[in-house]
Each structure stands twice: as C-alpha cells, then as structure tokens.
Amino acid sequence: MSRKTALLVLPGLAFLAAGFLVPAVAMLVAPPGEEPTAVLARLGEMLTDPYEWRIIGRTVTLGLIVTALCVGLGFPIAYLLARSRGTWGGVLLALAIFPLLLSNVVRTFGWLVLLGANGAIGRLLTSTGLTDDPPQMLYTPLAIVLGLTQLFLPLAIISCYSAVAQVDPGLDDAARGLGASRTRAFWSVVVPLSGPGIVVAATLVFAGSVTAYTTPYLLGGSSQRMLATQLFSYASVSVDWAAASATALIMTILVFAVSAISSPAGRRGATS
C-alpha cells in the first residue's frame, strides 16, 4: 500500500512545477524576447548604479527598523498575553490575531485618513495651534514604517507568544525568589528562553517588510520607492523584463539570505 500511497504526491508536484517552479526559473534565464544572459547582465549594471543602491538601502533600512519595532512591541505584548488569564487575555489575544485575517489594503487605508494632507493628525496639529502648516507625513519613510509595523506586528506577536507560553512561569518566580528584580528576571530568564521565537519573529517580519507591495505603494508613493514598487514599475510601466527579473532576483536573494542566517539560531532553540 505504501508504494501506491507515495504516488499521491505526483499531481501536486506536477502542478507545483507548472505553476511555480518552472516559471520562476525561466524568469531568470529567459525573459520574453531577451538573451539568456540578459538578467545577469542587468543585475551587474544595477549593482554599480547608485540609484538602485538607494532603493536597496531604503528597503533594507526600513525593513530593519520595522523588524526592531515589531519585536520590541510584539514581545512585551506576547509576554503580557501569555501571563494573563481570564476574559481580557482572550479578547486581547483575539484582537492581536484578527488583523491577520483582514486585507492589507483595508488595514493600510487607515493611514491615508490619518496622515494625508487633510488627515486627522495634520488637522489636530493645526487646530491646536502647534503649527499652521502641518508637515508632509504621507509619502515619507515614516509613513511606510508605521504601515508596515501595523501589518507585521500580529505576526511578531504570535511567533513570540508561542515561545513565551512555553517558558514555565515558575522560572521567573524562581529567579525572583533568588533575589532577581522583576526586570532582571525578565531579561535574564524569559527573554533568553524565548530566543528562538524572537528569531523566528524577526525573520518573518523582515522578509515580509522587504517584499511588501501594498504599503510602500500607498504610503510611500513614487518618491519612496522600495524594491517591490520598483519591480512593479519595471514590469508594467517600462516593460523592462530584464530589470524586473533582476530586481526579483535581488529581493529573493535578500529573503533567502536572511532565512539562511537566522534558521540555525531558530532551530537550535526548537530542539533544546
């Protein structure tokens, strides 16, 4: 029976090859109407072009800031949720997970209402007399950082939550019984034991941030291009297949590199 059972994998595998693997590889060696070496040649050009480096730099920098914010805010939330009991804990946990079901488009629209030229924050600043001329907030790196943090915070919370929930609360009590302060117990017991969860959270958030499209498109506009919005522009506006494929390659390498660096750290914790 087992040998026949193994055959059940074939339809899925064939589909995966046709709908994903083959096109993904073909994209790198054979963009429509281009030489097989076109993508690599274009990649070489890009890596000597300061304009491209600004986009790569912006993407990585904003990705790192968003990762720091999501872990910095997500870990305390996960910690409080894991240690809280009763109805409130459940409601707050549901409120943190719920956005994962909700469209990114819907979630990001709110920042337009808040940060736009006629937005709530600008009007608040003028009506309180703090400034007559509210600063430009939309289409800035700040807007992208806020939008991406909103988007990926739930992911950071769940990753940290499953790690913190596995740390026995008795351990913080023990550390405190041995004379550690609450802060010390948190930093030298809870955080290290949740290390792998934090690594997973950071990896997921970073990978998500550097590949996100909707948020940089709506909140960054064309003045704050990131790799994803630049890729779309190459593919649909300038129809430069080699450039689009090369940008896709840069994005993919970035994500794979981060996963490769972080996965030993994440795995070490998972088996211990």
Place this chain on the structure above:
Amino acid sequence: MKRPVAATLAVLGYIIMIGPILFVVATAFSAGRTLRFPPEGFSLRWFEAAVTYDPFMESLVASLWLALGATVLALLLGVPATIAIHRGRIPGRGLLEGLFLSPLIVPELVVGLALYQQLMIGLGLDNLSTLLLGHTALLLPYAVRVTGASLALADPAVEEAARGLGAGPVRAFFTVTLPLLRPGIFSAALLGFVTSFNNVPLSLLLQDREFRTLPVTMLDYVQQSYNPRIAAMATLILAATVVVAVIAERTVGFAKIFGGINR
C-alpha cells in the same frame, strides 16, 4: 498592571495595530464628500455608493470565485500529497515537503512576475487561468502544512485497525483517516480562502480589464478618487472578516488555525 514598561509598549502596539482601522470605519459613515476625519455628519450614503458601484461588485464576485477555486484545487492537490509525504514510503521526504512549502518563501510579487512573464506573455495563457494557477500554488503550502500537522497527530494504528477489521485501504481512508483530518482541512481551507481573497502582490501583475480582484480594484480606486466610498467598501470587508473570525473561533479555534502555519 505591575509591569509599567511592558504595559506601555503593549498599549502603543495595539494603537498602531487597531487605531487606523477604526479611522477607516469612522469615515465610512461620513455624510461629506471627502475621506477625512472627523467625518462631516452621519450617513449611510457611501455604503450605498459602494454596493452599487459596478467595478467593486464585479471584482468582489471575481475575488470570491477565484478564492473558492484556488482553495478547492489546493486541497485536492495538497491533501493527497500530504498523505503521501507522511504515510508513503518516499525517499527525500524533507525535500518534497520543502518543495511544497517553497511558494511561501519566494516573495509573492516575484511569483506574480514569473507567471506574468512566462505564462501570460510567454505562453499566451489568459489571466483567469494564470491567476488560478498562481493562487493555487500560493495556497499549496497552507494545505500541506496545516493538514500535515493534523495528520501527524492522527495515529496510523487507527487506520491499521480498520484495515485489520476488513476495510479496504480506500474505505479505511474515507471512514477513519479523513474524519480525523477534518479540523486540519477546515483550517487550511479557511486560511487559504482568506489568503487568496486578500492577496495583492500575486494578483497585481496578472490583472486584466475583464477579470481583476477586489483588492487590486480598490488600490486603483484610491489613486483616482479620494472619497468615503473606499472606506465604506473597506468597512464591509472588515465586517465580513469579523464573521469569518467568529466562525473560525467557534469551530477550530482562532489561535490553532494560525499556529499551524507559523514556522
């Protein structure tokens, strides 16, 4: 609260996560002409404007069909593959599972570009088929990972017992194993449907005048006109998502569904 720093950070986090969504909902009930806060007056006119706006409704129907089709296809392909990976004697199981999870690792916009370039432009496939292919590939990891998690919990001995009692392999599967997998399949279906319905990066390059998905139509709309109709549509999606969340919570449990996909 005895942990002031953690509590302050948590409040800030919840404001960033939830705050902007509340502003969208508030502006949807505005009687005014522009998307602004505080809203001018109260009215439901923009909800009417949203549900009578053809591009929204046509792409809503398109999105629902696409999500349904991709979810069913991903389960039809993914569940047998999962059973083969877990129960069949195959060399390189880890590699196979890795292949099925790979669409999750490659950025979605990159997958979208590959399909657009190679299948639509290169092979001349129409955009509906390409979208269906792409969304199904995107959902396969969910089907394999989530049903795999529940298959790992199902004891193979139960199926062997059914076989020992005279059930054929097909009968044993349908009467014993499949019911055990039901929560996993339900989770995968729900997660897949929502993922496909909300997807932007994969659908973006594959859009067409004839067939485009709702999130892509909404992104386009907000570039052209800046009025509460978009907020009303967003609020309707929010309401529908709340219903989905409640169903998920009542049936399998919210946290469990997302626990399955968390790597």
